[in-house]
Amino acid sequence: MDKSSPLQLPTSNSGTTGRTRKASVPGKKIIRDLGLKVTTQRLDILEVVRSGPNHFTAQDVFETVVKRSPDIGFATVYRFLRTLTDASFVTEIRMGGMPARYEWAAKDHHDHLTCNSCGKIVEFENEEIERLQEKVALRFGFLLTSHVLELYGVCPECRQKKVSQADAENSR
Amino acid sequence: MDKSSPLQLPTSNSGTTGRTRKASVPGKKIIRDLGLKVTTQRLDILEVVRSGPNHFTAQDVFETVVKRSPDIGFATVYRFLRTLTDASFVTEIRMGGMPARYEWAAKDHHDHLTCNSCGKIVEFENEEIERLQEKVALRFGFLLTSHVLELYGVCPECRQKKVSQADAENSR
DNA sequence: CAATACATGAGAATGGATTTCATTTTCAAT
DNA sequence: ATTGAAAATGAAATCCATTCTCATGTATTG
Numbered sequence: 154m155d156k157s158s159p160l161q162l163p164t165s166n167s168g169t170t171g172r173t174r175k176a177s178v179p180g181k182k183i184i185r186d187l188g189l190k191v192t193t194q195r196l197d198i199l200e201v202v203r204s205g206p207n208h209f210t211a212q213d214v215f216e217t218v219v220k221r222s223p224d225i226g227f228a229t230v231y232r233f234l235r236t237l238t239d240a241s242f243v244t245e246i247r248m249g250g251m252p253a254r255y256e257w258a259a260k261d262h263h264d265h266l267t268c269n270s271c272g273k274i275v276e277f278e279n280e281e282i283e284r285l286q287e288k289v290a291l292r293f294g295f296l297l298t299s300h301v302l303e304l305y306g307v308c309p310e311c312r313q314k315k316v317s318q319a320d321a322e323n324s325r
Numbered sequence: 326m327d328k329s330s331p332l333q334l335p336t337s338n339s340g341t342t343g344r345t346r347k348a349s350v351p352g353k354k355i356i357r358d359l360g361l362k363v364t365t366q367r368l369d370i371l372e373v374v375r376s377g378p379n380h381f382t383a384q385d386v387f388e389t390v391v392k393r394s395p396d397i398g399f400a401t402v403y404r405f406l407r408t409l410t411d412a413s414f415v416t417e418i419r420m421g422g423m424p425a426r427y428e429w430a431a432k433d434h435h436d437h438l439t440c441n442s443c444g445k446i447v448e449f450e451n452e453e454i455e456r457l458q459e460k461v462a463l464r465f466g467f468l469l470t471s472h473v474l475e476l477y478g479v480c481p482e483c484r485q486k487k488v489s490q491a492d493a494e495n496s497r
Numbered sequence: 498c499a500a501t502a503c504a505t506g507a508g509a510a511t512g513g514a515t516t517t518c519a520t521t522t523t524c525a526a527t
Numbered sequence: 528a529t530t531g532a533a534a535a536t537g538a539a540a541t542c543c544a545t546t547c548t549c550a551t552g553t554a555t556t557g
Contacts (some may be wrong), residue, residue, distance in 0.1 A: 189534085189535085190522080190523050190524075190533090190534060190535065191523075191524095192522075192523075192534095192535065192536080194535085194536070195535090210513095211513085211514080212513090224536090224537075225536085225537080226536070226537040226538065227513095227514085227515095227537085227538090228514095228515075228516085228536075228537065228538080228539095229535080229536060229537075231513090231514060231515070232515085232535085232536090235514095235515090247419075247420065247421050247422060248419065248420075248473070249419050250419060250425075250512095250513090250544085250545075251513095252512090252513060252514090253422075253513085253514085266461065266462060266465055266467055268467070269470060275465050275467075277461055277464075277465070279457060279461055281457055282454055282457050282458070282461075285451060285453055285454050285457070286454070286474075286476055289438065289449055289451055289454075289476065290438060290476055290478050292449075293438055293447050293449070293480075293481075294480065294481035294484075295438055295440070295447075295476070295478035295479060295480055295481070296478050296479045296484055297476060297477070297478040298441060298477055298478045298479065299476075299477045299478075300474070300475065300476045300477060301420070301473060301474070301475045301477075302458075302472070302473070302474050302475075303472065303473045304458055304461065304462055304467070304469060304471075304472045305469070305470050305471045305472060305473075306462050306467035306468050306469040306470045306471075307467060307468045307470065308465075308466065308467055309465075309466035309467070312466075312468055361503085361504085362502090362503060362504065362553080362554050362555070363554075363555095364503095364504065364505080364553075364554075366504085366505070367504090382544095383544080383545080384544085396505090396506075397505090397506080398505070398506040398507065398508095399506090399507095399544095399545085399546095400505075400506065400507080400508095400545090400546080400547085401504080401505060401506075403544090403545060403546070404504090404505090404546090407545095407546095422513085422514070422515095422543095422544090423544090424543085424544060424545090425544080425545090
């Protein structure tokens with residue numbers, strides 16, 4: 154593997170004597186707490202996952218990391234994402250036939266509202282729905298452990314576009 | 326293809342002069358209304374899909390049909406299931422990395438409560454949750470077209486089992 | 498019955514995810 | 528710092544559900 158890269162990731166401590174910039178929880182700690190060995194690959198992945206956009210695929214992570222550390226492999230990304238998912242650091246959402254989407258789970262719980270036309274994703278949370286879900290589970294004697302609520306529709310912008318299209322067709 | 330099978334499926338009309346047993350909507354009509362040619366494969370698939378268990382995979386359908394008409398292919402099952410899904414006769418649910426589950430959609434809308442341990446699926450419907458979903462979509466200006474709500478938990482039986490296990494371990 | 502547009506089956510291809518395995522790296526004990 | 532055992536890695540092979548391809552077969556129209 155190419156170890157020559159002088160790059161040092163922002164939130165990964167280079168020495169053991171901490172005191173870098175704030176850095177919430179250092180990646181090293183997270184990895185150690187999982188009982189795993191600290192490797193540059195895992196630090197890289199963590200860095201990307203925590204600082205990147207809200208939703209990403211394994212491919213996204215791979216492509217971002219590979220720019221810095223060209224010798225990382227798919228397998229490592231998938232493996233570690235899986236580990237993070239199992240440990241609930243990351244939420245994995247697999248819908249449709251498309252690649253799994255992940256997100257760093259430290260933020261508040263939320264569900265998704267996705268636009269069928271443009272793919273835009275809006276996050277929302279609704280206490281009342283959550284409560285009702287609990288209620289439903291309880292009614293059947295289930296202990297609720299998780300849920301997936303994904304709403305699909307057409308966003309305001311795309312609705313507008315569709316109206317314009319229809320107008321155009323009518324005046325043809 | 327082997328056309329020698331004397332088997333005639335229960336709900337598929339052999340002649341054009343109807344009057345078989347009740348048979349809600351004849352399969353032929355459904356297929357014709359879709360603008361497709363009526364083939365024995367499609368009739369077979371429809372028959373299985375409509376008379377079988379609530380939830381099934383493409384594989385399930387294939388395996389059931391293949392017993393009667395050994396020369397059917399995967400492709401045909403997948404193709405027709407896709408068609409039925411597009412036409413909203415069938416609902417396709419793809420969760421996790423597992424094969425897609427399908428169900429005949431003519432029944433009332435419902436969501437699912439799945440047991441993590443034994444895989445049991447309970448169907449439920451909750452008007453209030455549906456209403457709230459609409460409300461959420463509206464708040465963001467979306468026109469809601471569909472949703473996926475899947476609850477996961479541990480069913481009563483499996484909860485019981487887990488308690489027993491824990492007891493056993495404690496007394497070791 | 499012929500013409501033809503559509504449907505089918507077999508197998509190849511796809512694509513995301515996982516596994517395998519030889520090699521490399523981490524890290525605790527020197 | 529050195530070392531050795533266990534763990535982690537990358538590359539490639541593999542898996543598996545699903546889709547595609549295409550030569551052949553079949554339903555439907557007239």
